[in-house]
Amino acid sequence: MSGQLPDRYMDKLESWIGTGPKIFTLLYKITRDGCNATTFHQKCDNQGPTVTVLYNQQDSVYGGYGSLSWNSSGNYIQDTNAFLFQMKYSGNDTHTKFPVTQAIYGLYGHSTYGPAFGSGHDLYTFSGTVNSSGGYYALDGYVRIGNAFNNQSIDAKQINNGNMYVTELEVYSVTDGDRKKSPPQASQPWRKTPEWNEKFLETLTEDIVSFKPSGELGLSDVRILMLGPVGTGKSSFYNTINSVFKGRISQRARCGNATHSITTAYTPYLVKVRSGASLNFRLCDTRGLEVTQGLDILECSYLLDGSIPDYYEFNPATPICPDHPGFVHHPRVPEKIHCVLFAIDAKTVGDIPPKLVEKMNSFQKIMNHKGIPQAVLLTKVDLACHDVASKISNVFTSTKIEDAVDKVSGLLGLPRNNILPIKNYENEMQLDDNISILALLALRQVLYFAEDYIESIQEKMSALKLSSQRLTKGDVVQKSGDFVKE
Template identity: 65%
Template sequence: MTEQLTGKFMDQLESWIGTGPKIFTLLYKITRDGCNATTFHQKCDNQGPTVTVLYNQQGSVYGGYASANWNSPGAYIQDGNAFLFQLKFSGSEKFTKFPLVNAVNGMYGLATYGPTFGSGHDLYTFSGSINPAGGIFTLNGYIKLGTSYSNQGVTVDQINNDTMAVTELEVYRLTDGEVTPWRKTPEWNEKFLETLMEDIVAFKPPREMGLSEVRVLMLGPVGSGKSSFYNTINSIFKGRISQRARSGKASHSITTVYTPHVTKSRSGSALNFRLCDTRGLEATQGLNILECNYLLDGHVPDYYEFNPALPITSETHGFVEKPSFADKIHCVAFVVDASCIEGMPPKLVEKIISIQEIMNHKGIPQVVLLNKVDLACRKVAAKVESVFKSASIHEVVEKVSTMFGLQFNNIFPVKNYVSEMELDVDTSIIALLALRQILYLTEDYIEGLQEKLKRVKVSTVKNKQSSEKYDEKD
């Protein structure tokens, strides 16, 4: 059995505690260890700061944080840093902190009681031993906020659905410590930013394929930040905030024109890639699968304006009948909103998967730009550099990896410049880390095609020679 407390909830608790990064170690779990007060104390007494979390059938998650040790002398335990909290209510996230108003009665320790907070008590989980029925533990405790902890205007039924029946209760030990990053990078500073910029400026596609630049198609739901990602990249190389691509919020795609955006270095020379912006994806409207196929194969002319009422066909004016390899797409970057992955409409997900099947058939590499990570994690909002130490972002990356069937290291968290007036080193670094890897993947794809063409040529020559020898014998 694994712990149920999600990375996002760990980040939220860490933010409320406010004393830096924490390592969460599961001490006690009633579905594993039994719902027994004696067992709770054996596993949790004198373990330092802990967080107790309860989960119920209705999808509510709540509990309490204690900075003092649990013990069992039958007395109140003073703890000025304790607080109660809720993380979900009836299946929806609801972050509420119930602060302590009486530090003397922060916790209560008794050998026959489970985790108990406040005088009276504000949160009394259970006493004795509780046996489950059908996977449900009907605890004999209660919630009665307002004595030692402020109820913040929230009633009991708005916390635990007016029931102490739970599916799980967990207690975690919290220790200070630098969290090991789930993706390692060099130290983030001006020097690393310059290195990334130099690597991208130095990128050149193989000339043997007739390429002077590669094309990266940006696809994603309306409002995901495709145009803003280009603006972010352009801003970094321009040395100031730039808004060349039109972006914003709307019910339907603001971008209607297929635009292969050029990015220039500080010297003014064009870099060897195009970030190709196009219409946003929608479940029933927006770019359709056939149009995506035409884009991938290079049939759609630059600056073509999509018409929802008249999809592009081979008869459309400007349709590229015989596209060159330079016209085609060499990598696809799906841009999605990290803060609402679970809210993506199923039909839209199905549409994206159908488009991916076409790309897979063509062998085109794919990545995901996981945008708006600052909205998905408060820790990242405060410090972008912490993105690869954020448990909640790590979880979202894993979900997206599974959803899109892509390797974990092909999912890149990013944050666009959308409200800033000045450039920020960390925001620029995370964007360039993604772009550099995209260019590397594109390079690998093109080199793979080169090898394939070489093998085909060798095979053709050998077949021709064999045929000629056979003809001579005749």
């Protein structure tokens, strides 16, 4: 099993060490060797210069370099060349070197400790034995840079996300020599699509224009409810789709940056083609989700059932109830929601407040109970990845976007293919085929989910109708038998 430290990080460490090309050889790896202080010292003591690297659940990478050998003496190891570092924070490369300021406390060698740097200590990894739990190791160490190393005005939480839950810890020996670098590999898409060109855009457009819900339930269109934290771009998604079919940038739905939701009413937007004909779906916009304000769980249930009237203005102080004059007590299938589309910002996936995640999960329980399908718009992908910003079609080869998809899948418990990356029209003054393709690709998938749901409803209604007919027929037979007996 090889190490997971990439060449670009080795290059950076070489430049920080500053004494020429280096070869990095893996000595110790906790997922292979176990997280055990004795094992660490058996494999790493008296090996000369080493680099210790920690990788955590939030996709942060940090560690320390020592130019002298580890030992088990129970004493500090004076090292004028030692430094701590971070390579990545919450999925973004962040190269920072924290030089030693008190060399006498550079390293600390102790038989019951894993790698430890500085007095106090600045970086203390673990002691004794730590077992894996749920795919990570809850190390009993900490980060407190600022004692024997210069913290560069960076808080410890901005290095390890405020925890020592790591997925891996590695120690490499560092020796002089020209390193054989891995050959560059062509990026393989983590989600395959046809080639992005005008023909693909036309295909997506035709598929959406031709979409029509089954006529058995009296549906002229399906309703897609858009939910999401404030500022994630759900209203902008409607504007993006509307722009594609209008052939120009459109701003029908109000959107922008604000502390609280700009959207205040339940608005089922239609999308029209240039001829003026309406497409067979509605993107239903509503208030943004907030921890203490915004849509509550009862209002969400009413929305799903079709009980909240179109264009209802939400009142944070007085949630709607069945006594409201516009409340729909007996909604028909066309008024109900047929798919829910959460909007989540790709750049801030790891920063969503836990209480807000809990709120979305509580909404999902209602949706699951009602059998309503759910998907996620992973918005602002251009802000989450430079490669995607330079070329939108890189979205399905970007590891940062793939990581964001994985995180959202874990947060909401949805399959990865229900997480749909998009970039809304926001700074553009004219349409861009790649932005349009990505938006239509997401919309087409959502319509497929709604179509599947409608088929399930029809099957249930057919089964209930058949069951009712059987009961009625049995009742007639029973009554006839009673008459004969009399």
